[in-house]
Structures are given as structure tokens and as C-alpha cells.
Amino acid sequence: MEKTYTPPIGCYAPDFELPGIDDQVHHLARYLDNFQAVGVVFMGNFCPDVRLYLKRLKQIQTDFEQQRFTLIGINANDAQQIPEDSFDAMKSFAAQENLNFPYLRDHNQDVAKCFRAKIIPEAFLIDNKAILCYRGRIDDCADSPDSVQTPYLRNSIAALLNGQPVATNVTEAVGCNLKWRTKPRYLE
16 A cells, blocks of 8 residues: 655645744745755654764755755654753754754644654755655665665755756655654554
8 A cells, every 4th residue: 555645745845933943933934935945854862863864964954055955954852751852952962963954943743743754864855835845764874874875865955956856755764753742643
């Protein structure tokens, strides 16, 4: 049976306003006004899979930022279950890891639920018309950057920025389960 995803590829991505570790409120629509594409990555400080991808995510940001692209990291983990994912811990984590993209807190987990996120890291690529163009894993080898055969997110960004269709627009994210306060229905 084929899996279906909500929001579906080709439909509008959910808009959001979330606080960032810079103590500013970040609004997706404002990013879409200023960038040709935005990559939203649900992530968390505690997850070893996220840590394996941090260098690659920072490199993606560096490689594409001059082409009007930005990543946005969103931490939606329940900080009561995972204290290392509290807002203050996010600030320390971002400084320690030298994050070069915005890192936002989805305290009530509404944005994660709207995107139907379930795994961290899980990436969503959105064009400047707010259309979801890709969702899934960052690449095919979390353990070793040198063993990557298919850099799904990087390929999708490059295609979108060059006006080409995204060849593989859905992959299954692999990593840690997002830590929910109350498990959403779509995961039952």
C-alpha cells in the first residue's frame, strides 16, 4: 500500500510564526517573500541522527544562501520529556555547534502537527509561492558523509533554484522519533 503524506507535495505548506533563539519571532511568509526557497528541518538537540547531519546542514546553508535559499531548523520536542531540548538549551546548542541558520522553537507542537512531522531530522522544501516541493530525509547515509550516494535535500534545492522539477519529492525520513506531549492522531 502506498503511503500518503499530508500536506501533499504540490500543495501549500503550513504557515507559521515561531520564536527563534535570537529572541525574534520568525514568520514563514516573510522568509518566502525574501527567499526563492526555504528548507524547514525538524530537529532536536538530543538526537544523535541530527548531530550526524549538522555539518551537512550547515554546508547546505553555506552553499545555497547566495542563491536566495535558507534553512530553518525547528525544534518541536517536548522539553519536559527531553530537558536538553528546552529553549535555553537550544540557544547553547546553536552557539556550541555554530549554527548558521535560524533555529526556532515549536513549544506547543502545532507546526510539527501541521507538517505531519514524525522523525528528526525531517526536511521539507518549500518554494517562494509556499508550495511544498520535497519532504523526507536529508540524504541516504546519516552515518558517513563520504558514503552518501543520493543527497536528496541538496538535489531538490538545486533543482528548485534552477527552475527544474524535483526528481524525488518524497523519501522516508530516518532518525529519532519526535517527542510528543500528546501523540497526534496521524501517528496512531
